[in-house]
Amino acid sequence: MxxxxxxxxxxxxxxxxxRVTKRFGGITACKDITFDLAKGRIMGLIGPNGAGKTTAFNxxxxxxxxxxxxxxxxxxAITGQRPDRIVRxxxxxxxxxxxxxxxxxxxxxxxxxxxxxxxxxxxxxxxRLPSVRxxxxxLREEAMRFLEAVGLEDKAAARADxxxxxxxxxxxxxxxxxxxxRLLLLDEPAAGMNPEESLDLARLVRKIHDDFKxxxxxxxxxxxxxxxxxxxxxxxxxxxxxxEGTPEQIQQDPDxxxxxxxEGFKRAQHI
Amino acid sequence: xxxxxxxxxxxxxxxxxxxxxxxVFTGYTGLFSLGHAAFFAIGAYTAAILTYFYGFNFYLAxxxxxxxxxxxxxxxxxxxxxxxxxTDYFAIATLGFGEAIRVLLENLPITQGARGxxxxxxxxxxPVLVVAAALTIWLAWNLIHSRHGRASIAIREDFxxxxxxxxxxxxxxxxxxxxxxxSAGLAGGxxxxxxxxxxxxxxxxxxxxxMTAAVVAxxxxxxxxxxxxxxxxxxxxEALRVANIWRLVAYGLLLVLIMIYRPQGLMGxxxxxxxxIRGWYRRVLKGGKP
Numbered sequence: 001m002x003x004x005x006x007x008x009x010x011x012x013x014x015x016x017x018x019r020v021t022k023r024f025g026g027i028t029a030c031k032d033i034t035f036d037l038a039k040g041r042i043m044g045l046i047g048p049n050g051a052g053k054t055t056a057f058n059x060x061x062x063x064x065x066x067x068x069x070x071x072x073x074x075x076x077a078i079t080g081q082r083p084d085r086i087v088r089x090x091x092x093x094x095x096x097x098x099x100x101x102x103x104x105x106x107x108x109x110x111x112x113x114x115x116x117x118x119x120x121x122x123x124x125x126x127x128r129l130p131s132v133r134x135x136x137x138x139l140r141e142e143a144m145r146f147l148e149a150v151g152l153e154d155k156a157a158a159r160a161d162x163x164x165x166x167x168x169x170x171x172x173x174x175x176x177x178x179x180x181x182r183l184l185l186l187d188e189p190a191a192g193m194n195p196e197e198s199l200d201l202a203r204l205v206r207k208i209h210d211d212f213k214x215x216x217x218x219x220x221x222x223x224x225x226x227x228x229x230x231x232x233x234x235x236x237x238x239x240x241x242x243x244e245g246t247p248e249q250i251q252q253d254p255d256x257x258x259x260x261x262x263e264g265f266k267r268a269q270h271i
Numbered sequence: 272x273x274x275x276x277x278x279x280x281x282x283x284x285x286x287x288x289x290x291x292x293x294x295v296f297t298g299y300t301g302l303f304s305l306g307h308a309a310f311f312a313i314g315a316y317t318a319a320i321l322t323y324f325y326g327f328n329f330y331l332a333x334x335x336x337x338x339x340x341x342x343x344x345x346x347x348x349x350x351x352x353x354x355x356x357x358t359d360y361f362a363i364a365t366l367g368f369g370e371a372i373r374v375l376l377e378n379l380p381i382t383q384g385a386r387g388x389x390x391x392x393x394x395x396x397x398p399v400l401v402v403a404a405a406l407t408i409w410l411a412w413n414l415i416h417s418r419h420g421r422a423s424i425a426i427r428e429d430f431x432x433x434x435x436x437x438x439x440x441x442x443x444x445x446x447x448x449x450x451x452x453x454s455a456g457l458a459g460g461x462x463x464x465x466x467x468x469x470x471x472x473x474x475x476x477x478x479x480x481x482m483t484a485a486v487v488a489x490x491x492x493x494x495x496x497x498x499x500x501x502x503x504x505x506x507x508x509e510a511l512r513v514a515n516i517w518r519l520v521a522y523g524l525l526l527v528l529i530m531i532y533r534p535q536g537l538m539g540x541x542x543x544x545x546x547x548i549r550g551w552y553r554r555v556l557k558g559g560k561p
Contacts, residue, residue: 061435063431063434063435082434082439083434083435084434084437084438084439084440087434087435087436087437088437092435093435095432095435099429099431099432099435100429100432101424101425101428101429101432101433102428102429103428103492103540104424104428108421111421112421112422112424112425112433112436112438113436113437115418115421115422115436115437115438116436116437116438118418120417120418122419122446124417125413125414125417125418125419125420126410126413126414126417127413128413128416128417132417136416136417139418175436179436179437
């Protein structure tokens with residue numbers, strides 16, 4: 001651990017960021033981000049566009065390496081590790097701009113995620129041993145269960161990109177769940193949805209969070225979704241922390257109102 | 272005439288073996304190679320040198336030729352794929368590699384340089400080719416329908432998303448490259464023992480391009496498509512031999528037409544199946560109406 005680490009590593013903290021900084025050339029996308037996420041919680045990560053929220057996700061999942069600082073998952077440092085290793089340690093995410101395997105079926109998308117924990121070896125694959133056949137059948141059945149969890153079981157054979165936008169988002173969530181994560185990162189799951197659809201999605205997020213015993217970090221712009229789901233909220237602006245607290249505290253915070261929510265938000269809450 | 276037709280079929284099957292391997296790499300993993308003739312050549316020379324100079328058993332020589340192709344694929348893939356070259360840069364790297372291997376073959380004492388190796392034992396027969404092609408297709412099919420193959424497909428579809436599914440992108444690409452290089456090596460060994468003569472000028476970038484063209488025209492994400500395309504590409508120039516110099520023009524024209532009218536290739540992301548043939552049959556009966 002670096003000597004700049006503040007505080008101690010708590011065993012009940014699923015995710016810990018310590019002074020995480022990411023610079024792209026002269027631009028600082030994330031600066032000194034520090035927060036903890038306790039087991040079983042849902043935390044919101046909000047802020048204006050370009051505030052560095054998705055960069056934070058990319059740092060946690062190892063897509064980008066951190067410039068400074070450290071990230072720990074369940075007390076173990078994951079800083080600088082390859083994304084696929086971090087995924088295997090229990091982190092799953094969805095993408096802001098949906099990244100499904102578009103030419104594949106809905107079911108195959110989920111099976112690829114399940115493969116993450118599959119162990120049969122390459123020679124067995126080449127010879128398609130009976131054990132492989134059995135595992136393949138089991139994987140397909142298991143994938144159906146994840147599709148059922150998000151209500152896509154009757155779309156299993158459809159091509160992923162043939163589905164409407166909202167269902168594609170649900171498939172991304174099913175695929176992330178199939179990785180059997182302990183930490184789930186959702187990047188704007190309700191983007192482009194109307195209020196009704198986004199409330200429906202909020203219910204789904206709550207349900208899977210409870211059913212799969214997850215710890216969830218959520219980036220979202222729909223404030224009704226964020227405020228109804230999250231126990232804590234971390235607000236970013238220009239790559240830095242602007243505020244952190246409960247939904248009530250965040251809604252009262254003058255800096256947050258000024259930079260992001262807008263004065264109108266407070267008034268709207270009183271109507 | 273009979274001998275001529277079996278000759279065309281044999282040549283077609285040799286290329287089918289190489290193309291099916293390349294299909295796993297290009298069609299399923301999404302990387303392009305312009306240097307697969309090099310793996311073909313390495314397989315051809317390894318197998319030929321073993322039977323020619325050392326009196327090895329033909330089948331053992333074939334297996335070692337395939338292994339040599341695979342090994343070189345693995346070794347060249349390690350640095351280039353580790354560097355995560357973009358697909359177009361990777362294709363350029365393979366182009367350079369292919370030419371380097373050809374120059375090497377022209378200058379090594381054991382390969383007898385540009386003179387080549389005349390009088391290799393002619394042990395590649397049609398039944399051997401049929402078994403070898405069936406075996407390659409079977410292995411490729413099994414691979415594609417396993418977790419290892421799905422990892423490759425995920426990499427082709429979106430390698431960032433694949434990484435987020437726990438796929439090791441580097442290993443997935445390296446695995447496909449090694450398999451395709453070994454298939455090309457096997458095809459090379461069969462080629463050497465079919466023509467009984469090899470020389471470096473046989474394995475030019477034209478050969479590599481032809482293989483990649485067959486995969487793309489046959490269809491990405493398909494095994495039967497590239498097989499059909501290979502047989503057409505080998506068959507048509509032969510059938511048009513009477514048309515002399517125009518046959519290569521016809522070949523080029525065919526490629527252009529496929530890319531304009533079927534950019535996904537003959538069988539993009541599909542396989543030839545009985546249902547599909549039945550569907551065509553019905554459509555023909557109904558006079559072109561689907």
